Amino acid sequence: MPATNLLAMDMLRFATAGSVDDGKSTLIGRLLYDTKSIFEDQLESVERTSRDRGDDYTDLALLTDGLRAEREQGITIDVAYRYFATPRRKFVIADTPGHIQYTRNMVTGASTADLALVLVDARKGLLEQSRRHAFLVSLLRVPHLVLCVNKMDLVDYDRAVFEQVRAEFSAFATKLEVPDLSVIPVSALQGDNIVTRSENMPWYDGTSLLHHLENVHVASDRNLVDVRFPVQYVIRPQSKVHRDYRGYAGQVAGGVIKLGDEVMVLASGLTTTVTCIEVAGRPVKEAFPPMSVTLRLADDLDISRGDMICRPHNSPMAAQDLEATVCWMTDQPLKPGSIYIIKHTTRTARAHVRSLQYRLDVNTLHRDDHADELGLNEIGRISLRATQPLFCDEYRRNRSTGGFILVDEGTNRTVGAGMVIEAR
Amino acid sequence: MNTAFVDYRLSQLDALEAESIHIFREVAAECRRPALLFSGGKDSIVMLRLAEKAFAPARIPFPVMHIDTGHNFPEALQFRDRRVDELGVKLIVASVQASIDQGRSVEERGRRASRNRLQTRTLLDAVEKHGFEALFGGARRDEEKARAKERVFSFRDEFGQWDPKNQRPELWSLYNTRVHHGESIRVFPVSNWTELDVWHYIAAEQLEIPSIYFAHKRAVFERDGMLLADSEYANRGDDEPVFEETVRYRTVGDMSCTGAVASAASTLDEIIAEVAGSRITERGATRADDRASEAAMEDRKREGYF
Ligand SMILES: Nc1nc2c(ncn2[C@@H]2O[C@H](COP(=O)(O)OP(=O)(O)O)[C@@H](O)[C@H]2O)c(=O)[nH]1
Numbered sequence: 001m002p003a004t005n006l007l008a009m010d011m012l013r014f015a016t017a018g019s020v021d022d023g024k025s026t027l028i029g030r031l032l033y034d035t036k037s038i039f040e041d042q043l044e045s046v047e048r049t050s051r052d053r054g055d056d057y058t059d060l061a062l063l064t065d066g067l068r069a070e071r072e073q074g075i076t077i078d079v080a081y082r083y084f085a086t087p088r089r090k091f092v093i094a095d096t097p098g099h100i101q102y103t104r105n106m107v108t109g110a111s112t113a114d115l116a117l118v119l120v121d122a123r124k125g126l127l128e129q130s131r132r133h134a135f136l137v138s139l140l141r142v143p144h145l146v147l148c149v150n151k152m153d154l155v156d157y158d159r160a161v162f163e164q165v166r167a168e169f170s171a172f173a174t175k176l177e178v179p180d181l182s183v184i185p186v187s188a189l190q191g192d193n194i195v196t197r198s199e200n201m202p203w204y205d206g207t208s209l210l211h212h213l214e215n216v217h218v219a220s221d222r223n224l225v226d227v228r229f230p231v232q233y234v235i236r237p238q239s240k241v242h243r244d245y246r247g248y249a250g251q252v253a254g255g256v257i258k259l260g261d262e263v264m265v266l267a268s269g270l271t272t273t274v275t276c277i278e279v280a281g282r283p284v285k286e287a288f289p290p291m292s293v294t295l296r297l298a299d300d301l302d303i304s305r306g307d308m309i310c311r312p313h314n315s316p317m318a319a320q321d322l323e324a325t326v327c328w329m330t331d332q333p334l335k336p337g338s339i340y341i342i343k344h345t346t347r348t349a350r351a352h353v354r355s356l357q358y359r360l361d362v363n364t365l366h367r368d369d370h371a372d373e374l375g376l377n378e379i380g381r382i383s384l385r386a387t388q389p390l391f392c393d394e395y396r397r398n399r400s401t402g403g404f405i406l407v408d409e410g411t412n413r414t415v416g417a418g419m420v421i422e423a424r
Numbered sequence: 425m426n427t428a429f430v431d432y433r434l435s436q437l438d439a440l441e442a443e444s445i446h447i448f449r450e451v452a453a454e455c456r457r458p459a460l461l462f463s464g465g466k467d468s469i470v471m472l473r474l475a476e477k478a479f480a481p482a483r484i485p486f487p488v489m490h491i492d493t494g495h496n497f498p499e500a501l502q503f504r505d506r507r508v509d510e511l512g513v514k515l516i517v518a519s520v521q522a523s524i525d526q527g528r529s530v531e532e533r534g535r536r537a538s539r540n541r542l543q544t545r546t547l548l549d550a551v552e553k554h555g556f557e558a559l560f561g562g563a564r565r566d567e568e569k570a571r572a573k574e575r576v577f578s579f580r581d582e583f584g585q586w587d588p589k590n591q592r593p594e595l596w597s598l599y600n601t602r603v604h605h606g607e608s609i610r611v612f613p614v615s616n617w618t619e620l621d622v623w624h625y626i627a628a629e630q631l632e633i634p635s636i637y638f639a640h641k642r643a644v645f646e647r648d649g650m651l652l653a654d655s656e657y658a659n660r661g662d663d664e665p666v667f668e669e670t671v672r673y674r675t676v677g678d679m680s681c682t683g684a685v686a687s688a689a690s691t692l693d694e695i696i697a698e699v700a701g702s703r704i705t706e707r708g709a710t711r712a713d714d715r716a717s718e719a720a721m722e723d724r725k726r727e728g729y730f
Contacts, residue, residue, distance in 0.1 A: 011436040078591065080572045081565045083618050090436040092616055104593055111595040219433040233449040237482035245481060251446045251597065256432065280445075280477030288432045290597075292445035292478070305453050329593050343598050346453070403596045412602040414592045 009087070012218060015094040015109035015142065017133040018119030023150045027119060027188035028082060028095055031210065034195045037084035079109045088214045103362070103377035104329040106133065107417055110140040111403065114218040117146045117209075122155045122185070126168045132362045134169070138176035139325065139379070139419070141399055143221040145173075146182045146212060153187040157200045175365065177396075180216075184209050222289045223398045227255030227263070228316060229309035230345035230391070230401070235294055247278065247294035248303055253345065253400035254393075255311070257287045257295070265301055266308040266318055266391050272299040289400070306347035308391035316401055318389040319423030323357075325381055325395075326374065326406070330415040333373040334382070340415065342386055344404035349388040351406065357381040381421070395419035437625055441474065444613040446597060447576060448478040448560070451611055454601040455558035458486040458611075459516065462508075464500030465676035466633055467562030467614060469507070470622050473631055474613060475560070476511060487514040489550060489559070491543045494521040495657040495679045503634040518550035534659070540677070548584045551608055558601070558609045566618045576615045582606040619674075620699055627692045639672045639690045650683030674699075 018024035031037075082093040094109030096102070110116055116137040120130045137145050147169055155161040162185045173181055184193055185204055192198035195210045207215075232250035257263075261274045276296035277287050287293040295309065303309075310316060328334050334353065342351040359371035359380040374380045395402030406416035434442065451458050460475060462468045475484045488508060508515045523529040523546040532538060551559065565572045575591050577599045592600050603609060614622070626633060644651040645664040654666045657679050671684035672695070689695045 009436050010433050011439045078573045078588065080569075081616065082572060083566045083616070085618070085620070090618075090621075108593040108595055112597070219431055222432075224432055232446070233453045233479075235479060235482050239482075242481050249449055249478070251442065278480075281480035290439065290442050290446075291434065292442040292449070294480075341602070343600065345598075346450075400596060403598065405595055405598045405600060407600050407602060412600070412604060414595075414600045417593065417595045 009085070009089060010219070011090045011092065012115060012213060012216070013092045013094065013113050014115040014117055014213065015096055015106070015113040015137075016117045016119070017096055017106055017109075017137075018150075019121075019127055019129040022119040022121045022124075023188045024095070024119050027117075027148065027150065027186070027194070028093060030188050030191060030194050031093075032082065032084050034191065035084045035086055035210070079105045086210070086214055091213065103132070103136065103379075104327065104417075106136050107140060107327045107329075110137055110142050111399075111417065113140075113142045114221060115144040115146065115213070115216060116142040117148060119148045119150050120165060120169075122149050122151050122161050122165065125165050126172070128363045130169070131172055134173060134178070135176060135362055135365065138173075138178050139327075141177075141396060141419075143218070144180045144182075144216050145178050146184060146209070148188075148209065149183065149185045150188050152185045152192060152201065153190050157185075157192070157198075159201070159203045162201075162204075182206065182212055184212065223254040224256055224288060225254070226314055226316075226393065226398065227257055227261075227309070227311045228253040228391075228393070228398065228401050229257060229263075229295065230347070231303055231305055231307045231309065232346045234304060245296075246300065247276075247296050248309065249292070249294045250346065251292045252287050252289045254289060254398050255314075257293075257309075259285055262312060263297070263309050264312045264315060265297075265303055266310065266315060267389065268301065268303075268307075270299075270301050271312050272297045272301060274298075306345075308345070310391075316391045316393050317423040318391055320386050320389050321424040322351075322384045322386065322390070322392070322418075322420055323381065323422040324384060324404070324418040324420050325360075325379065326416045326418045327379050328374040328376060328416050330408070330413055331376050332408070332415070333375045334380075334416060335373045336382075339409070340406040341409055342384070342390070342404055342406055342418075344390045344392060345401060347388070347390055349386045349390065350409075351384045351386045354383040354385055357383065382418075384418075390423070392420050392423050394421065394423075437621065437628060440614075440617055440621060441477070441625070443597070443616065444474045445478040447599070447611060447613040448475050450599055451558050451560070451601065452479070452485050455609065457554065457556050458558040458560065459489045459554070459556045460484070460486060460560040461562070462488040462490050462504060462515075463562075463676060464490075464496070464504040464634055465562070466622055466626060466637060467564065469631055469633055470617075470625055471560060471562045471614060472507060472511070473625075473629055484511060484513045487516050489516040489518060489554075489556075491547050491550070492517050492519045492521075493540070493543060494519065495538075495655075497634070497636055497653075497673075497676060497679055499634045499636050500676050503632075516550070516554065518546050520546045522546075523549065544584070551584065556608060557603060558611050560611050560613060562614055563612045564617050564619070564622075565612075565615050574612070574615075576612055577601065578610040578612065579603070580608050580610060584608070586610075620696070623692070623696045623699055627696060634676065636673045636676065637695065639670050639687050641668055642671050642684065643667070644669050644671060644684060651686065652683055653679055655679050 016024055080095045084091050096106045096109035118133045149162050149165045166183045186193045192200055193208045197208050230250050231248045235247040235249050237245050264271045275298050277284050278294045336353050336355050338353050340351055342349050358367040358369045393401040402420045404418045405414050408415045520542050529542045529545045575594050643654045643666050645660055645666050672687040673684050689698045
């Protein structure tokens with residue numbers, strides 16, 4: 001990769017999901033292998049293991065093998081992150097296991113993904129699990145979804161089989177909100193339609209998977225309209241040279257902030273103008289997500305961590321009462337009446353779960369209105385009341401200002417992931 | 425860096441930098457007593473630069489800690505002291521030799537003895553002594569398979585142990601930094617960087633690095649297919665003849681177990697070209713400690729290693 005290309009190169013984060021044995025590890029191994037992201041020592045170790053087990057071919061799935069417990073039990077326990085690059089892009093894969101008990105891992109992987117890749121086995125067609133994966137992708141608002149119909153080699157590269165799966169999936173996807181769906185017939189094992197178009201499927205007129213990953217446009221997926229800047233840290237050097245310096249550091253969560261912009265600061269509601277935008281002490285003209293910058297303002301207002309900088313006529317809701325979808329992530333069930341710590345942008349408060357509206361069956365999308373708790377890996381809609389106002393947007397408008405986590409006060413564990421539906 | 429912000433796209437290095445800076449600031453805002461682990465190696469040099477950027481123009485608001493095995497490359501030590509001076513940060517040195525002298529650790533024996541594993545005890549003692557609640561480390565997920573599954577905020581119990589099956593889910597960029605008294609967190613701001621990203625960043629930022637990363641002539645000997653420096657710490661046997669080779673280092677660790685690679689790369693551009701074309705992971709090529717077993721790193725992490 002020549003250094004000159006670097007500035008043109010951007011980053012795509014994608015999450016993968018598939019049921020056990022659909023070929024997810026093989027597909028990832030194939031992408032890594034074909035983009036020459038695999039090192040000889042890794043390959044040797046995989047070849048050795050394959051040989052020792054008596055496999056006929058090198059099992060690329062072994063490349064993504066992780067912890068000892070996983071090797072012993074032959075399963076994937078946790079989200080693993082993997083990296084590869086082409087001259088166009090750097091890719092970060094959140095490789096999430098597909099078993100039913102690991103919904104929480106998929107939610108975790110999808111929360112930061114620009115794109116989700118869901119695999120199905122062409123012979124089996126759409127399974128209950130595939131539907132669940134697609135649902136979670138839409139719930140987490142991953143902007144792009146790619147369905148890979150894998151193992152096409154085992155169905156003689158038959159177009160009819162592919163069209164059947166595609167039709168079934170598209171029908172299901174219309175029930176969800178999936179902004180951008182692509183369906184690609186592949187063989188992870190043979191490499192068909194992975195890096196280059198397959199000659200075995202002349203009837204397919206789309207692009208290869210890698211070509212799609214390299215070209216899908218993601219910059220505009222972020223909210224560039226509503227300025228949101230959660231104040232993370234106040235920089236005050238208190239040195240002779242920078243005696244009066246006061247900078248508000250944080251990561252832009254929405255909108256484009258420009259020099260000279262009039263801004264409003266929440267909670268106070270006071271307005272001022274942006275006099276300086278800095279990246280590492282160096283001035284820049286504008287800031288947009290996900291840049292980490294420092295803002296300096298014309299007036300000396302009392303601003304601290306947890307405050308939110310926005311535009312005077314476009315502010316987030318300052319809400320104590322939230323309606324949210326939560327995914328529960330711990331054994332101890334969520335029950336109405338409980339109190340948790342809520343972390344939302346840079347603000348932390350306590351939150352009281354006032355009620356559980358319903359529990360959602362992630363396979364059928366059926367709502368159970370009589371549920372009285374949410375167990376591990378279950379998803380439902382709750383009403384929360386926070387001890388302080390939270391400056392939030394609907395999750396569908398902005399993933400950064402609409403998402404929050406719940407933490408158990410006793411154990412300090414992260415127990416839930418929430419997405420704001422409505423706030424008051 | 426000087427990215428032109430065409431259509432509001434960030435280059436991948438800018439995106440990585442933004443993420444790392446966010447992590448540094450989050451810890452500084454939420455954790456009591458953070459510290460940055462600094463070895464003088466390239467990853468910790470990048471870390472120090474990111475920390476500098478995160479809080480500029482203020483000073484880095486936490487100390488830097490070096491776990492000193494006593495088996496360092498002298499070049500790395502000199503470099504460490506100079507950088508720390510320039511930045512005006514406080515340096516804490518925790519010495520493995522002192523742990524051995526106090527009977528807290530026992531020196532390994534035999535030819536392959538190294539102090540790598542002993543660092544854990546010294547580290548945990550230092551964490552306790554200084555009451556550090558969060559330690560920044562420069563580990564990357566592309567380095568090794570146990571690390572591929574480790575969170576950015578890696579929670580450790582009061583014994584410093586990592587429990588891979590019991591990690592906190594990490595959603596969006598919301599990090600749960602809460603710990604009970606006595607527990608701590610290891611934070612890895614460059615988790616998502618690859619070896620090549622680190623080199624590109626060093627080049628883009630024109631960061632100075634210790635001379636041993638560039639090709640130089642050195643007296644080495646071969647062990648387990650690696651080139652080790654002939655030093656007083658190497659326990660070289662008579663069957664391991666010394667020869668001179670033009671080499672460079674891909675990682676800077678303990679002299680006793682960090683291997684050099686034969687290389688003529690003497691500029692950053694040449695190093696980048698070499699790394700981009702390299703077909704061997706940096707740990708596979710140069711770290712005897714990871715070669716010991718398939719799960720070597722996982723085991724050390726469970727015991728409280730970085
Ligand atoms: N024939 C064929 N077999 C495949 C293909 N992809 C994966 N497999 C095989 O399916 C099995 C399960 O694959 P693996 O990647 O381990 O599935 P995972 O559980 O989804 O990670 C392995 O035996 C693979 O070799 C494919 O495209 N064609």
